[in-house]
Amino acid sequence: MSSAQSSFLARHEFLIRRLHSLTGLLPVGAYMCVHLFTNATILDSVQLFQNAIYGIHTLGDALILVEWGFIFLPLIFHAVLGMAYVSGGLPNPTAYSYGSNWRYTLQRATGIIAFLFIFWHVFHMHGWFHAEWWLENVARPLGGAMFSPYNAASTAGKAMQSTPIVPILYTIGVLACVFHFANGLWTMGITWGLWTTPQAQKRANFLSIGVGTLLGIVSLSAIAAFTQVDTKKAGEIEEHLQEKRLESGFINEKQLHHKSVDDHSTDQENSTSKGDETPKPQNGSGT
Amino acid sequence: MSNHSSTTKRKTFAVRVLRKDSPESESYWERHDVEYEPDMNIISVLQKIASKGESSSGKKIAPVAWDCNCLEEVCGACTMVVNGKTRQACSSLIDRLLEESPSEIVLSPMSKFPVVRDLVVDRKRIFHNLKKVKAWVPVDTYSDMGPGPKQSRQQQEEAYPLSECMSCGCCLEACPQYLKIEVTRKNGETDEAFEQRQKEAYDKGFIGANTISQVVLFNNNPTGQMNAKERTDAIMQEGGIQICGNAQNCVAVCPKEIPLTTSIAKAGRAATIRGLQRIFDK
């Protein structure tokens, strides 16, 4: 009757849909929270933000595994299936304009916005691929790959300040992600059977409004802060931090080949295909 | 009753009907001017249209076809879309509708089921799904088995509202996740072959809020409980509870005010446990 592939998807539809629901929280949603709070350290200082990024990069080679295993693959799974699910619905919020029906529709709309936004955001900050020839000839000329982890605040600031449209796009994109996550928490609790009665669902709603508001404030203030960063001064602070880290052997020369968008070309001889994601922080004898 | 003074001034009011002569033909709108009388409902409007036999442009027409039975909102047969919202024609009072939209009343058949003719739709899929989940307590003997197990007061109170479902399909009509499935007969296809194809198509589509709620009803019945696993398994198949997107329109439109989203969450909980069981205690 039907092809083997479609019957596999059909037979495991329940499990796949539940995995889709789960990945929205773990790891994708949880990662987003960490990401948003890390960004918000810029509200304190350039130093704190830079140190947070150093902290993430102490994972060394494992970072790429973490990135793919816990971020990209689950995210792609959630996003691609989500797109397929959107097309299986027929939103009708104008005919039946109830609050929860609007939220159903918005959940799908924000999902699509989040999909497009994250796709662009990963390009804008990281250029999608770490291969140097790609970054050099494609990503950077197109305005991508602007972030450099060892000059975190200054490059993020430059990226945010490159055109006035950028912070607007980030605001829309990030708010869509936050809504999608907070509302997703609420629907997830119904799907899995955590809150069943209308009263319980109402209380759970306060939880998701709270989470959404908090994340909204955290992320918007971080965006505002990045648009205000004095990138020149931040760059100097970062150079200073780097010198100290080099002296103490916490990072090595090799990792610094992506210093910033402007001077990356001078460090090209150090590049590997994995570029900035392969620091070896444990000792100074990496080379 | 209270609004007689404002509405008795009306002589006629406009009714627009989405008609369809046969399952294969195209739909078309038809306008009617209906003489006003106090305390009318949609059924009496349709009766007036039938007795008049012509549209507002004076064209001779066949009566608009519709379905009804109980005339007191317990059978669900007369369900249609009135002014854009799904509801029962027999309990749709004209005085109220004219208060909401004085210019005209718009009638169309439910959009999630194949149209048989005019306002009559084929809701076979609902019954197909109720059979799929065994929405009953199986009794395999005619002999007297004595009284069934006692139900607590709380169990009764939880079960009663769910038992009021009349399979009208409002919850499905309003559900953004429940899409229409219409299988058309192929040339020379036998009844059996056609029905088989129809069943297969229904099995792929969303099972819907009402059936999920019936699973909760019968799984919580002390005797019905004996088949609880089977029913939960049935709503975890393709098109099962996982398709629900939590829009909660179902509960908002249900004329019987059945707590459908509570049922969905309870069935979701049962499915979570059943899913873990199926993975770990093979």
Ligand code: SF4
């Ligand atoms: S649950 Fe309510 S809306 Fe749905 S079929 Fe039953 S009575 Fe109709």
Ligand code: SF4
């Ligand atoms: S809660 Fe589920 S079943 Fe009810 S209308 Fe929404 S998607 Fe449909």
Ligand code: FES
């Ligand atoms: S005729 Fe039975 S519900 Fe309307």
